Amino acid sequence: MAKLTMIESSAAPLPIENLDTDQIMPKQFLRIIDKAGLSAGLLYDLRFDEHGDPIQSCVLNQPQYKAVRILIGGSNFGCGSSREHAVWGLQQYGFDAVIAPSFAEIFYSNAMNNRLLLVQLDREAVDVLLRESLNDPESGLKIDLEAQTVTSDTSGKVFSFPLGARHKRMVIEGMDTIDLTLTQLADIQAFEKRHFERYPWAAVL
Structure with a gap:
């Protein structure tokens, strides 16, 4: 697998506190014997109404946030039950990284062990990136895994994030x-x- 040292993309803002794994990947999408097709279930109840029609206010249904590789979430992202399907769904949808003030412990391990980079930043830094993404959907971010920094193309601000040596090696080397x-x-x-x-x-x- 190719080395992954830099993730460059605009970001989708999803500032929901305590977003749990049942919301990220609802239980009806767990009845599979492999990982295929989970992108359809990602955040399903936020993306679609009871008739299966897209909810236009959902950021993931807005064309300006299509094909982004970075998601910006709220604190305690990925809390709730342990299900790797939530991680696989995020990856299949196209996300390479999630930025948030904090992550649930089990979700963090599941994500990093599957090469989904989780970037934990101070609340103030996350708020800056959220505002930039909301104000300008095309504003870009650069996540440098080796330097462990996130750089905003809009403001030029650079934020550092913690990353253990083992997880860092696993994500970079696949x-x-x-x-x-x-x-x-x-x-x-x-x-x-x-x-x-x-x-x-x-x-x-």
């Missing part, structure tokens, strides 16, 4: 947890060899 474990395969095999030489009776026949 690794999942199995890929990351396999990078230490030689050490694992060496430990196993030493262990069974010392305790040969513990070897599995």
Whole structure:
């Protein structure tokens, strides 16, 4: 998988506090045996009315925010039940990153383990980016994963965000947890060899 070091795009503003995973991916879209087709269910009750018609006030139904790769959300984004489908749906819809003041812990792990970048910024910084996106839908953002910064094309402001070394490597290099474990395969095999030489009776026949 190609390295991902920079995400450049305008952003869709969705400043909803405590947006839970059931809202992000409603339960009726979980009855699948693979990941296909989840983009249709993303934020379904916000995007469509009871007749299945698009709600025009929803930011994702507005043409000026089509094809954006960055979503700006509210605090505690992704709270509620643990379902990777919420992450997969966001990715299938086209989002590479979500910016918010805070994220639910399980959602954060699910997202980063699937290479959906979550950028946590101070509330003041998120508010700045939200205003810029609302005032000018074409205003661009640059997320530099290596520098761990978000730069606004409109104001030129630069905001730093935290990113653990393990998740940073996984997102940049396109690794999942199995890929990351396999990078230490030689050490694992060496430990196993030493262990069974010392305790040969513990070897599995």
